Amino acid sequence: MTLLRREFLGGLSGIVASPFIANTATAQQAMPRPIPAGVAHGGATTITRIPTQQPIVAMTFDDGPHERYTPQLLDMLRARNIRATFYLIGRRVALYPALARRIADEGHEIGNHTWTHPRLSGLGQGSVLRELDRTAEVIRTTVGQTPHTMRPPYGMLRESQRRMIHAERSYPTILWSIDPEDWRRPGSSVITNRILGRSHPGAVILAHDIIGSTVAAMPATLDGLIARGYRFATVSEMMGWPRWGRSRWRGPVQQGDPV
Numbered sequence: 001m002t003l004l005r006r007e008f009l010g011g012l013s014g015i016v017a018s019p020f021i022a023n024t025a026t027a028q029q030a031m032p033r034p035i036p037a038g039v040a041h042g043g044a045t046t047i048t049r050i051p052t053q054q055p056i057v058a059m060t061f062d063d064g065p066h067e068r069y070t071p072q073l074l075d076m077l078r079a080r081n082i083r084a085t086f087y088l089i090g091r092r093v094a095l096y097p098a099l100a101r102r103i104a105d106e107g108h109e110i111g112n113h114t115w116t117h118p119r120l121s122g123l124g125q126g127s128v129l130r131e132l133d134r135t136a137e138v139i140r141t142t143v144g145q146t147p148h149t150m151r152p153p154y155g156m157l158r159e160s161q162r163r164m165i166h167a168e169r170s171y172p173t174i175l176w177s178i179d180p181e182d183w184r185r186p187g188s189s190v191i192t193n194r195i196l197g198r199s200h201p202g203a204v205i206l207a208h209d210i211i212g213s214t215v216a217a218m219p220a221t222l223d224g225l226i227a228r229g230y231r232f233a234t235v236s237e238m239m240g241w242p243r244w245g246r247s248r249w250r251g252p253v254q255q256g257d258p259v
């Protein structure tokens with residue numbers, strides 16, 4: 001991560017959270033979700049890409065929901081029958097609950113992107129867990145399901161913290177293998193060309209649905225990936241887990257099971 005990226009996104013960490021005591025029952029309700037063998041890259045609990053030869057990718061969108069751009073993006077995804085993964089900021093879920101419900105209702109996965117978008121690498125264990133627990137709770141009360149994965153803001157998380165989060169809350173840390181650096185606002189055509197030029201089987205593609213040029217780039221990007229033969233899945237599906245949103249955790253999907 002560069003300093004410029006931290007400066008651009010750092011403003012999100014200025015959102016002030018009110019005092020919160022984690023709901024212990026909610027925090028502990030997540031059942032263990034084992035990471036399939038061979039999936040972790042970048043550490044025992046970290047996923048940057050999925051090792052596969054299949055032409056399948058995961059589109060992921062951070063920092064929403066955004067009141068203007070997220071609905072536009074959802075329309076684009078629905079028109080193409082594409083499921084994506086949205087790493088939502090808890091504070092924004094509380095501000096725009098109807099949008100969070102629409103994301104879930106239309107078959108997309110919701111991941112945990114913390115409550116205030118802080119640099120988790122600079123926080124202690126208690127503060128990290130409170131950021132995640134408060135977000136998990138607002139997602140649960142809003143859409144009826146808790147997240148199965150988390151993504152640290154800016155990708156900044158120490159390896160010891162990743163292991164702690166997985167041990168305490170069962171979240172693997174989801175990073176990415178393609179970053180078009182849309183946060184620099186290089187223009188829609190550049191964003192599209194970077195994603196298409198770097199695409200590969202098992203890619204986890206990072207983008208932000210709070211940026212207008214990113215959302216404007218998505219029709220050409222999605223259509224370009226489709227033209228190259230790529231299919232789309234959510235992060236949980238890519239990992240071999242059941243589709244997010246099912247009422248009960250049934251363990252990893254076995255080879256040959258439908259997802």
